[in-house]
Amino acid sequence: MAKDDLPEPKRRNRTLNIADVLSGALDPVLKKRGFASRDIITHWAVMAPKPYDQVAIPDKLTWPRGERSAEGATLLLRCVPGHALAIAHEGPKIAAAINRYFGFLLVSAVKLSAEPFTPGSGQKAQNPTQPSQSVIAKVGAQVAEVADDDLREALRTLGHALSSRSGRK
Known part of the structure; x- marks a missing residue:
């Protein structure tokens, strides 16, 4: 075989989409939390009714034992402490909004997670220093x-x- 007849090697230094890179790392973690895909987390702001899209985030999906298609899962939400009572009361409304988004029965009940959610907790505080x-x-x-x-x-x-x-x- 001549040198020109060899197939061109695959490039390994190609650019990758950050979502593709992170999906390999995030998917196993999300599967442990009961999520089959990232959709409920990435599109939470679109599917959740106002104001729950700002004061709560999905934490875990708990599936009933046995056949998964028979019943929906229980969605555990992390919420801002002042909104816990409202979310507990509006659980069926939130579940209906999620099911409407997906087009099938995914969530049968909404419960509160024990861990609180603080919006913007990932932001760093800016401490301006005075120059000498x-x-x-x-x-x-x-x-x-x-x-x-x-x-x-x-x-x-x-x-x-x-x-x-x-x-x-």
Whole structure:
């Protein structure tokens, strides 16, 4: 066989969609929580009635023992503590909205999970630090000759922010 007759090797350095990469890691975890797919989690904001789309998230699907198609699953929701009573009362409405979204009986009951949900808990708090007097003087000297007042102030703010970033390392 000549060198030109060999099949071209498959590229391994191709770009991948982040959803495809994460699906391999997320799917086993979601299956342990009773979810067959990511749809109920990724589309929660669309399928859940207002305001429950903002104050609750799906935690787990518990399937009844025996045949799965006979009955729907019980959906456990994590919710903001102040909304627990409302969600417990509106459980049939939430289940109906989810079933309407999927087009078949998926959820027969909605219950509350023991773990609370805090919206925005993944966001980091920004703690602005005040620059030292030496940094203020150094940045002020560097931007002193800028004629435009707005540009000078913007550069001063940028200089203070950059100096506080380098100080954190």
